[in-house]
Amino acid sequence: GENVEQHPSTLSVQEGDSAVIKCTYSDSASNYFPWYKQELGKRPQLIIDIRSNVGEKKDQRIAVTLNKTAKHFSLHITETQPEDSAVYFCAASGAWSGYNKLIFGAGTRLAVHP
Amino acid sequence: GAVVSQHPSWVICKSGTSVKIECRSLDFQATTMFWYRQFPKQSLMLMATSNEGSKATYEQGVEKDKFLINHASLTLSTLTVTSAHPEDSSFYICSAGLGTASREQYFGPGTRLTVT
Secondary structure, eight states, X not given: OOOEEEEOSEEEEETTSOEEEEEEESOTTOOEXXXXXXXXXXXXXXXEEEETTOSEEEETTEEEEEETTTTEEEEEEOSOOGGGOEEEEEEXXXXXXXXXXXXXXXXXXXXXXX | OOOEEEEOSEEEEOTTOOEEEEEEESSSOOSEEEEEEEOTTSOOEEEEEEETTSOOEEOXXXXXXXXXXXXXXXXXXXXXXXXXXXXXXXXXXXXXXXETTEEEEEEOOOEEEEEO
16 A cells, blocks of 8 residues: 655754655555644644646745655745744545545654744 | 534543544535544554445554444544543544545544543
8 A cells, every 4th residue: 555754753943944844655656745734732734735747836935846756745844934833744645445545644843943 | 615523522431432423524515534543743544434325444454343434424424432442542533525526635623532
């Protein structure tokens, strides 16, 4: 089955710096890659996603890049702010089962220091 | 936007009892819902895929007789933890999608289960 690896597990940056989180996936049939932000005790919130027919997508301070050949995708956050502090999860999805289920990475705990 | 609710938000039960958790899509119909379990400081682990009108599909290692899933309508899926034990204590989260054409999944707020 699909396996998603995520690095780093923790990331500490100064306010205003950029943060990059990387994920790799194993199944070349995966074709949808969302990123979720989860604050403590709360539900995961979709922040950006990318499909396999696109190499890059940007939404204000957040961008995601996808390299299908290497089977990896990355989340880029620029001009980080303290409110960006949270756990970020990447995920991969494909029609392996016909239901588009998501397989999550282990998560990255991002801390943005003022 | 698509809203998913869960009830209860937290529950404490005694070992050996059963607990039912409800997941509802409030403003859309969800043919498929997903159930996840999340232990502290860990990732979301998919437990099962819940399909309206048919049996759930369980992930490897998840006991279907212990975690009963019922998807009775297009807006409601339930997860029943039967004969709960302390090791079942966890954060249980459901999600729902708008359909195969839309890949986005929307998560419920989660249910924190504590088994004493």
